[in-house]
Amino acid sequence: MRTRFIYICSPCRGDMEKNITKAQGYCREAAQLFHDVVPIAPHVYCTQFLDDTQPEERAAGMDMGIALLSMCSEIWVYGMENPSEGMKREIEYATEHGILVRDAVEVYRHTGEEPPDTELGDALIVLPSHVGSTNGIAAVESTTVRISGEAVVELAHELRKHPGHDITLEAEA
Incomplete structure (x- = not known):
């Protein structure tokens, strides 16, 4: 394709x-x-x-x-x-x-040659979230989201194709 x-x-x-x-x-x-x-x-x-x-x-x-x-x-x-x-x-x-x-x-x-190794790492996004408070002290936890490098590249391409629009990534189960 x-x-x-x-x-x-x-x-x-x-x-x-x-x-x-x-x-x-x-x-x-x-x-x-x-x-x-x-x-x-x-x-x-x-x-x-x-x-x-x-x-x-x-x-x-x-x-x-x-x-x-x-x-x-x-x-x-x-x-x-x-x-x-x-x-x-x-x-x-x-x-x-x-x-x-x-x-x-x-x-x-370089036509016909093996492409260079371009394995990408993952992007880790840390999202803080307020959980509550105990004795007046705020308890904050965070959630880490891992996105594959390939998904980041694909996301960049989609954002470039659709400027000004939000793009949703859905995790595979």
Whole structure:
């Protein structure tokens, strides 16, 4: 199942036709080589109904791209050594919002290798609760909740997909 939404960051301006064709190829390659990836390239999609040469429509396209980027877990940068202005804005947004920024060259360099050991620890949350008082002395107990690292990562992805909404985690029995 494809569960990783990956933002494809590459140039659009300049030779737009050539750059869009390249972005389509990057998406195809990502989808073929990584069976858990959903590649997201707004300049492939948005240029179908917006005119990138019109400042207002370019701004709308960039805003839509940032909205899509906010739902992704990673941004793969094609041309990390010389990003366009639009790419710089996307990279900056990703960095500020905790989205993993990866040089596409490095992503593909390690294709087919075993992924590094990324076992996560658990998050322990201590919740104090007032139990009562004895002889005027407050008795306080606490409850510790353990959340697996994987659940924390999944929670972060869900919160990023649904900004401003509460997300409920239910413990498995």
